[in-house]
Amino acid sequence: MKNAWVNGEASQTVSLLDRGLTYGDGLFATLLLKSGRPCYLERHLERLRQGANRLRMSFDEALLRAELAAFLLESERKGLLVPDCLSVLKIMLTRGMGDRGYRFSNHHVCTRILMLFEHSSRSQQSSLSGICIRLCSTPISVNPSLAGIKHLNRLDCVLARSEWDNPDIQEGLMLNQQQRIVEGTMSNIFIVHQGVLLTPSVEQAGVAGVMRAVILDRASRKGIQALEVEPFTIDQLMQADEVFVCNSVIGIWPVIQCDAASWPVGRMTRCLQQWIEPSHDQ
Amino acid sequence: MKNAWVNGEASQTVSLLDRGLTYGDGLFATLLLKSGRPCYLERHLERLRQGANRLRMSFDEALLRAELAAFLLESERKGLLVPDCLSVLKIMLTRGMGDRGYRFSNHHVCTRILMLFEHSSRSQQSSLSGICIRLCSTPISVNPSLAGIKHLNRLDCVLARSEWDNPDIQEGLMLNQQQRIVEGTMSNIFIVHQGVLLTPSVEQAGVAGVMRAVILDRASRKGIQALEVEPFTIDQLMQADEVFVCNSVIGIWPVIQCDAASWPVGRMTRCLQQWIEPSHDQ
Numbered sequence: 001m002k003n004a005w006v007n008g009e010a011s012q013t014v015s016l017l018d019r020g021l022t023y024g025d026g027l028f029a030t031l032l033l034k035s036g037r038p039c040y041l042e043r044h045l046e047r048l049r050q051g052a053n054r055l056r057m058s059f060d061e062a063l064l065r066a067e068l069a070a071f072l073l074e075s076e077r078k079g080l081l082v083p084d085c086l087s088v089l090k091i092m093l094t095r096g097m098g099d100r101g102y103r104f105s106n107h108h109v110c111t112r113i114l115m116l117f118e119h120s121s122r123s124q125q126s127s128l129s130g131i132c133i134r135l136c137s138t139p140i141s142v143n144p145s146l147a148g149i150k151h152l153n154r155l156d157c158v159l160a161r162s163e164w165d166n167p168d169i170q171e172g173l174m175l176n177q178q179q180r181i182v183e184g185t186m187s188n189i190f191i192v193h194q195g196v197l198l199t200p201s202v203e204q205a206g207v208a209g210v211m212r213a214v215i216l217d218r219a220s221r222k223g224i225q226a227l228e229v230e231p232f233t234i235d236q237l238m239q240a241d242e243v244f245v246c247n248s249v250i251g252i253w254p255v256i257q258c259d260a261a262s263w264p265v266g267r268m269t270r271c272l273q274q275w276i277e278p279s280h281d282q
Numbered sequence: 283m284k285n286a287w288v289n290g291e292a293s294q295t296v297s298l299l300d301r302g303l304t305y306g307d308g309l310f311a312t313l314l315l316k317s318g319r320p321c322y323l324e325r326h327l328e329r330l331r332q333g334a335n336r337l338r339m340s341f342d343e344a345l346l347r348a349e350l351a352a353f354l355l356e357s358e359r360k361g362l363l364v365p366d367c368l369s370v371l372k373i374m375l376t377r378g379m380g381d382r383g384y385r386f387s388n389h390h391v392c393t394r395i396l397m398l399f400e401h402s403s404r405s406q407q408s409s410l411s412g413i414c415i416r417l418c419s420t421p422i423s424v425n426p427s428l429a430g431i432k433h434l435n436r437l438d439c440v441l442a443r444s445e446w447d448n449p450d451i452q453e454g455l456m457l458n459q460q461q462r463i464v465e466g467t468m469s470n471i472f473i474v475h476q477g478v479l480l481t482p483s484v485e486q487a488g489v490a491g492v493m494r495a496v497i498l499d500r501a502s503r504k505g506i507q508a509l510e511v512e513p514f515t516i517d518q519l520m521q522a523d524e525v526f527v528c529n530s531v532i533g534i535w536p537v538i539q540c541d542a543a544s545w546p547v548g549r550m551t552r553c554l555q556q557w558i559e560p561s562h563d564q
Contacts, residue, residue, distance in 0.1 A: 004298055013295035014303060016286055016395060021296060022374075023436040024306030030382075055437070056444055088382065092304075095440075100312075100370065100399050102436065102443035102467055113298060117382050143423040143438055144459075153435035154305040154384065155337070156425055158377075161384035162338055177426070185384055 002080045002087070003116040008067045018111055020094030023102065024152035026111070027051040029210070031089045032119070032249050036072060036081035038089055039278040040248060043210045048093060051149045052110075057095050059110040064093075071114045086119035088249055094152070123250050127273065130256035130265045131170040133184070133245070135234070136160040140174040140182050140205045148208040161185045170253070171245050173237075176205055180231035187247045188212040189255075191232065191240035192268045197224055200231040211246040211276065218275040224268070242266025251276060284362045284369070285398040290349045300393055302376025305384065306434035308393075309333040311492075313371045314401070314531050318354060318363035320371055321560040322530060325492045330375060333431045334392075339377050341392040346375075353396045368401035370531055376434070405532050409555065412538035412547045413452040415466070415527070417516070418442040422456040422464050422487045430490040439467045452535070453527050455519075458487055462513035469529045470494040471537075473514065473522035474550045479506055482513040493528040493558065500557040506550070524548025533558060 004012055019025035029044045038044070045061065052059055068091070075081050092113035095104055138160040146153065160174050171184045183189055183206040190199045190212075197219050202208050219226035237243065243255035243263055252273045254265040286294055301307035311326045320326070327343065334341055350373070357363050374395035377386055420442040428435065442456050453466045465471055465488040472481045472494075479501050484490045501508035519525065525537035525545055534555045536547040 001299060006298070012298055014298060016288070016294055016296060016374075016397060017283060018303070019440075021300070021303045021376075022310075022434070023440050024434055025437060025440050028304075055441065090382065092298075094303075100372065102439045104440065104444060115298060138427045139425055141423050141425040141428065141435075142459075143421055145420045145441055146423065146437055151437055152304070152306055153423075153437045155307060155428055155433055155435045157384045158301075158305050158307050158386065159337065159427055162386060177424075 001115055001117055003071070003075045003078065005067065005071050005114045007112050008063075008070070014094070014111060014113070015097055017097045018094055019096065019098045019104065020092065020111060020152055022098070024154075025055070025104070026092060026094030026152045027055070027057070027150055028090060028092045028152060029150060030247070030249055031091070033081065033087040033089050035083045035085065036076050036087070038072075040210055040214065043213065044091070044248070047150065047208070047210055048091070051151065052093065054149055055095075055151065057093065057108070057110060059093055059112070064112050067112060068114060075116050080116060088117040088119050090115040090117065092152070119249070126170060126253045127251055130254035131245075132168055132257040133171045133173060133255050134164060134169050134258065136163050136172040136174050136185065138163060138174070139177050142176060142205045144204055147205050148202045150207050157185045173258070176231055180233055181237055182206040182231045184245045187245035187250065187253070189232075189243070189245050190215065191237060192242035192266055193236070193240055195225070197226040197268065198229050198232070201228045209247055211248045211251065214276050215246060215252070215272055219272065222271075222275065237261070242269050244269045244272070283397055283399055285353070285357045285360065287349065287353050287396045289394050290345075290352070296376070296393060296395070297379055299379045300376055301378065301380045301386065302374065302393060302434055304380070306436075307337070307386070308374060308376030308434045309337070309339070309432055310372060310374045310434060311432060312529075312531055313373070315363065315369040315371050317365045317367065318358050318369070320354075322492055322496065325495065326373070326530070329432065329490070329492055330373070333433065334375065336431055337377075337433065339375065339390070339392060341375055341394070346373075346394050349394060350396060357398050362398060370399040370401050372397040372399065374434070401531070408452060408535045409533055412536035413527075414450055414539040415453045415455060415537050416446060416451050416540065418445050418454040418456050418467065420445060420456070421459050424458060424487045426486055429487050430484045432489050443467045455540070458513055462515055463519055464488040464513045466527045469527035469532065469535070471514075471525070471527050472497065473519060474524035474548055475518070475522055477507070479508040479550065480511050480514075483510045491529055493530045493533065496558050497528060497534070497554055501554065504553075504557065519543070524551050526551045526554070
């Protein structure tokens with residue numbers, strides 16, 4: 001971690017009574033910084049708002065924006081944000097301090113956390129060459145009240161990610177108990193089938209990723225049919241014409257292998273990699 | 283909070299990189315202290331071990347025990363543990379510090395957190411007079427890989443507890459998507475039906491509470507048939523002869539009302555309240 005602020009001040013810690021720690025009672029967002037500028041910032045803030053609404057958390061968005069601007073300025077001044085370099089910004093919002101017990105006050109004051117990280121150099125290679133993935137046996141947690149939200153309850157992803165050590169496998173897919181594929185441990189999944197772009201619904205489980213929304217939008221604008229559908233059967237995946245995974249930091253990684261199935265890097269995947277290039281003010 | 287240690291030293295904070303905060307990657311236990319002595323300590327430590335095994339977390343139990351003894355001694359010396367008074371001890375174990383990303387190191391060092399709290403005086407009154415409860419509309423999270431474990435991913439309980447403000451209602455029941463009752467937001471539930479003691483299975487969702495296990499044990503030893511069964515239908519609850527909820531801090535609270543249904547405080551409930559009195563060395 002290269003820099004961190006809590007509630008507008010340099011800090012490396014939170015209270016033991018912070019409900020983010022005690023119950024995972026909060027949200028996060030992970031953004032790519034290009035030359036110090038956050039990509040898709042407005043979409044990420046919009047998703048934080050939506051997540052906060054669903055969790056009945058209230059936070060001061062103007063304050064968060066002001067702190068974020070100051071944090072990036074300070075990081076730049078300190079030489080932590082180099083032009084033409086990529087970094088990763090993590091925003092966490094928790095419900096703040098609480099007494100013992102699940103009940104929260106309607107007057108809670110959210111904890112605002114900003115963290116700056118290095119970007120992994122491996123990611124760009126994966127965008128070019130594609131990746132190998134696997135199917136995880138840890139099922140995804142199902143709860144329609146929490147589905148779609150990028151909240152801090154991520155133990156299912158943690159356990160799924162612990163299933164493999166092989167560095168040649170870069171992502172694992174998480175299935176529901178009906179053996180249908182919902183997403184990757186840290187990414188959303190898309191397939192192309194007969195020219196149509198498909199991604200699993202996240203109404204029962206999973207995260208509605210910002211990059212997933214960008215891809216659905218961009219495809220539609222280009223006249224490609226792009227649909228949220230029932231989580232995929234394994235057969236549906238294996239018979240897809242193209243497969244890729246995405247998130248805000250990696251962009252799009254083509255999938256070239258999953259167990260016995262393999263795919264070339266597809267044409268639509270390559271197009272989408274171009275189309276998602278962010279204009280920074282978006 | 284009256285006292286707190288992190289990894290054997292007085293502290294009120296954890297790192298922003300602690301996986302307990304970033305992913306809810308950890309466990310907790312909440313124990314009743316009677317005159318400063320933890321009730322059912324061995325059972326709680328056994329459950330921490332089981333939870334850690336299931337989450338593939340490794341922690342130094344001897345160290346935790348030593349720190350706990352020293353923490354209680356210090357708290358006593360400071361006058362925070364008064365004879366004949368009740369307090370609450372919370373133990374948290376997280377997977378410790380981590381880089382960004384769900385993957386954890388096999389050499390992770392768990393964070394050990396000890397916290398001392400006041401005990402609520404209202405609890406004993408509820409044990410005597412019984413409580414009113416309600417059915418929550420927030421569904422319980424379902425994941426057999428996490429079910430039973432007292433982990434830090436508790437957003438479903440948080441949302442369920444936020445459904446009511448009426449102070450006369452002291453607990454809410456959480457249902458699965460099949461509209462079957464699994465547990466309370468902070469407690470396990472039992473019913474008595476024709477002399478048989480029943481509690482919902484926690485194989486798909488819910489927490490295997492220490493007090494729940496004590497009750498199942500004590501009932502069996504007294505010759506009462508005590509069964510873990512499919513989560514209850516609402517009808518099953520409404521037609522029960524006796525209803526109570528339990529956890530390690532409250533003991534047993536008889537349930538006297540849930541929506542339109544009401545019950546007297548039952549005979550078996552009263553017996554169990556006696557039988558669960560802990561011998562401190564257990």
